[in-house]
Amino acid sequence: MTKLAVFDCDGTLVDGQADVLWAMARAFxxxxxxxxxxxxxxxxxxxxxxxxxxxxAPGEDERTQRDLIEFYKSSFRARREEGMLxxxxxxxxxxxxxxxxxxxxxxxxxxxxxxxxxxxCLATHEIADLFVSLQTADRHxxxxxxxxxxxxxxxxxxEVGDAVMIGDTMFDMQMAVAAxxxxxxxxxxxxxxxxxxxxxxxxxxxxxxxxxxELERFA
Numbered sequence: 330m331t332k333l334a335v336f337d338c339d340g341t342l343v344d345g346q347a348d349v350l351w352a353m354a355r356a357f358x359x360x361x362x363x364x365x366x367x368x369x370x371x372x373x374x375x376x377x378x379x380x381x382x383x384x385x386a387p388g389e390d391e392r393t394q395r396d397l398i399e400f401y402k403s404s405f406r407a408r409r410e411e412g413m414l415x416x417x418x419x420x421x422x423x424x425x426x427x428x429x430x431x432x433x434x435x436x437x438x439x440x441x442x443x444x445x446x447x448x449x450c451l452a453t454h455e456i457a458d459l460f461v462s463l464q465t466a467d468r469h470x471x472x473x474x475x476x477x478x479x480x481x482x483x484x485x486x487x488e489v490g491d492a493v494m495i496g497d498t499m500f501d502m503q504m505a506v507a508a509x510x511x512x513x514x515x516x517x518x519x520x521x522x523x524x525x526x527x528x529x530x531x532x533x534x535x536x537x538x539x540x541x542x543e544l545e546r547f548a
Contacts, residue, residue: 331435333487334544335478335510336463337496338440339374340518343450345416347375348408353385356400360393362386375498377441377471388481402443409449418454419517421537429544430459435485437462439477439494439504444468459484473503478510492545495540502528506538513543 339345350371354364365385373381382397389397408414430436436459440447445469451457482492486531494505497518505512506529514525514533522525522533534540 331433331485331487332435332547333435333482333485333492334429335439335481335492335494337375337498337501337518338442338447338450339416339436339495340497341419341495341501341515342422342438343416343418343454343508345414345450346371346374346519348405348414348416352401352405352408355404356397358388359400359404360397362389362393371519375441375472375496377466378443379471380471381441402415404470405446416450418440418452418456419492419537423454423456425537425541426456426459428541434544435461436484437464437481439464439472439481439501441466441472472498472500473507474481475508478504478508482508482510493544497525499524499528501528506528511547513540515540 336342350367353370357364373384376420378398378401382394384534386394386397408453426436438447438460442465447463447465462481464480469476478494482489493511493513494501495513495515497515498520502512502514502525512530514530516522516533525533532543534543
């Protein structure tokens with residue numbers, strides 16, 4: 330029976346924290362607003378950009394919130410085009426993905442990134458060909474809505490009982506629960522292990538080896 334492993338991107342596959350914080354601060358600067366608290370920004374990574382902006386600037390009108398969204402996107406895009414974007418894979422992730430694919434797993438991504446951002450990220454690390462389904466915030470409601478995960482299941486042709494969602498935030502775990510998919514947390518991202526467990530994670534892997542062992546047991 331084919332299994333499907335669906336990965337979040339930021340905080341799970343790659344460490345893009347510095348770029349996210351820079352682009353958000355730059356967006357608020359362009360809008361002539363005080364920079365948001367970096368700790369709050371980190372807490373919101375994983376949500377789609379419009380939802381995150383509403384959380385960071387709840388007192389601003391719709392026009393200003395739309396401007397913040399566009400300023401963030403343009404700042405992030407410019408950083409990428411200038412070759413300054415730094416989204417390294419976490420140590421061991423590339424080897425894990427290739428090992429899973431070699432073992433017969435299907436792989437997918439469900440992320441709050443845009444289509445363009447995800448495609449560029451995966452291409453940079455030369456891992457795009459490993460995934461059978463790529464689901465982003467461009468085409469779905471924000472996590473924890475289950476739409477991204479449900480689309481990945483459909484595209485892979487896998488039943489909920491044969492899939493696992495792997496992520497670093499409560500939003501990933503809540504999405505998995507909503508889709509009736511096994512949720513596995515990772516401890517190297519944005520939310521604490523206790524938060525992941527409280528949000529529905531069956532377990533939290535503290536390193537790549539532990540994640541690999543959990544997936545081997547699941548398979």
